[in-house]
Amino acid sequence: MPEDLSLAALGLDVVPALRPLAYPGCPAPWPALLTGDELLPLGVRALPLGRWSVAGRALDDVLGERGQAPVGRRHPVIAVGSNASPAQVAYKLLRRGISAAVPMVPVTVRGIAVGCSAHIARAGYVAAAPYRADPAAETSLVVSWLDEEQFRAVDETEFPNYRRALITGDDSGLVLPSGEKLDGAYLYVSSFGILTEPGAGTPRPGGGPQATLLASLLKASPRLRDLLGPDPASWVRRAAADPAVRESGARVFGEESWVLRQPGFLPYAGGAAGL
Known part of the structure; x- marks a missing residue:
């Protein structure tokens, strides 16, 4: 792990909202605590997420010392597009004067694939959107744990183009690297539907350049x-x-x-x- 954990040093500082052709940006590459301008690695333990380690200390303790809510008082949100990018999440929160302390963990999700929303976002790009896929298909997606204020802020950036859905752990797996299973998580679904391949009618894959x-x-x-x-x-x-x-x-x-x-x-x- 590099000594300099700033987003810039890690090559994770590009904000798709400011550079639309860079959409969806670079996702969190490993379990981490986003602090705004840094991405601190989380040590995975066979314990609840709040007891995973940040530089040898429990995540909940680190959040508490920063005056932030513990994991148990946060909403897990699955990202299929730029909300998986630490730089985009920090940009959305910090420009509203909100803390950007956010745990972000890549998780394998079952039965959901990434397509393209059938609208054009304010920044000019065609954003990603989830769709139901083969129940056995697996996709690696980033889950972020947002406190109440962060959750409201992200909602504001998604509506009305997306509506929030609730995904259950039974349907979609949602098992953390520690083996802990989530009961469920939120997911933003396009209000416009998804794009298909011309002439084929099958979903056009999203998430690429x-x-x-x-x-x-x-x-x-x-x-x-x-x-x-x-x-x-x-x-x-x-x-x-x-x-x-x-x-x-x-x-x-x-x-x-x-x-x-x-x-x-x-x-x-x-x-x-x-x-």
């Missing part, structure tokens, strides 16, 4: 080339500058018959922190 995705969409649709082309750089520039352009692009997705409404996610209907 944004420039590659946008170039593929431009190649497949003369209407998108007229609206957002000729290249990915012009796409994000035009889309970020004008909400009407973003809305028109989303309409083209539907008119090209590229949108799949993905059922199977239960909308969140209330509950307590600390799932």
